[in-house]
Amino acid sequence: MEETRDQVIQSELAQVKQKAPLIEGVTLVTCVELSVRLSIKVTGQKHVTLIVMFPPKYPHEPLIMELKSKTLSEKLLDGLLKVCDEQAKKWLGQRQILLLTNFVLNFLHENPLCVCSDEIQTVKKNLLTSDDSLKLKQKTAEIGLKIKQDKYFMNIRIGVPEGYPAKQVTDVIFFSVEVDEHNYPELLKTNFAGQAIEIARRCVQPPLKKKPKDPPFQIKASLLPVCTFLVESLKKYPRMLCPLCKEQALPTNPDEKLSDPRKKVERVYCGHLFHFGCLKRYLRTPPFADGKMCPDCGKQIFHEKWKLSPQLAEARWAHKQARERELAEVMDFLE
Ligand SMILES: [Zn+2]
Ligand SMILES: [Zn+2]
Structure with missing residues (x-):
């Protein structure tokens, strides 16, 4: 005989209570029939709260779900929610909460660039023309930029460090900027890359000499300022008089x-x-x-x-x- 909705829910709640705390990065916040709330955290920045509720025809309908985050952008969460919903449709008839939890956890692990999704959108929308391109390399947490101006081009890789943008500077780097190929004069390449790193540094490191009237230093996201500098320079120099x-x-x-x-x-x-x-x-x-x-x-x-x-x-x-x-x-x- 098939289990009733209530039986499925009760046994699933017991399973979640037992198994969710064993998954690295997952904390069970509440686990009652009205709502189950889990905190899923990979780094300080890659942190979401997953809230699920059981629909009337559960488990023959996908869970009702919600994602919240103080660090990731609304747009990214909206996108992730849609993907989760599609995924849950493949799990009809099954207990979905742990499957969903692992799915979100994997997404955060496999998409390190999700921490700068807003900045990447702005770069695409405001800085690039149809001649340029931006590619995400999630595996290596890199962004590939190909910028063209007239007959000049430069291909740049920007590496986003784990923990971006709040990376402690004492640990190492903020960022890496590598130029793969280009046909600008060598001196400009060196200069652009050096200045880009310097812009990134200033976003995370307080100035050595603090002026008395300066507001307290706050770490800023550096990807957009760096891309703005690079793209504007690469576009401007070929036509400079x-x-x-x-x-x-x-x-x-x-x-x-x-x-x-x-x-x-x-x-x-x-x-x-x-x-x-x-x-x-x-x-x-x-x-x-x-x-x-x-x-x-x-x-x-x-x-x-x-x-x-x-x-x-x-x-x-x-x-x-x-x-x-x-x-x-x-x-x-x-x-
Ligand atoms: Zn001048
Ligand atoms: Zn001249």
Whole structure:
């Protein structure tokens, strides 16, 4: 004879009481006929509460279920709930609570990127064009970004650490940013990756020098700021003009071999790109008094290769002028 609904429920409640606490990461909060509530936790961020109720025709109908979380996004929970509901339809006639609990637990284990699902949606919606792509690699907890601008491209892998975004910085990393392939100048690649890591660091690490009026430091999610920086930079640089000659700084065709070393680009402290030849001429031409400013943004030009004090620049200029005068005199003499 088939068990009645009540018999099924009573025996299932007894089974849940006995077995749920044995599953790693699962805590039984309440277990009564009106509702069963389980806490399912993989990390501090991957934590949901599963609430289930028995429908009138149980077990020949799926459980009535609800998911709550303080850390995961509503949209993700909605999606997960739909998947759970589909799954429960395959378990009709069976005791569903433990099956469902394990299903949710597995989902959290196998989808480490669920902790940044909102940020990923925003990146897709607000930053990428139809030329770009974003792929989730749940197995390695990585996000693959392929960004294109004109003839330039960069493929980037961003690794999201376990415990994101509240990762304690003392433990290690916030993030890894690896560039797989690209055709931007090498110096820009190094710069973009380095700056991306720095942006991520500032989201989780309080500033060394705290200003008295600063509000207390709070850890922020870093994926969106990092992707915003990377995508905007990769889109902007291929069309950036040299502030001096007002021509495009990078060659239109990235594969073009530069025969003229003066057309190589230099990126200075303010972020603007200059042709090597243009910058060199500019830095060596007076006035030097207050240092040299970027014509586009007015910030002083700093560059590793050009640590030139105004005095030294002045002296070099004077020396060059003297040489030219000497040459001129010699020329005069020859006439
Ligand atoms: Zn130029
Ligand atoms: Zn500038």
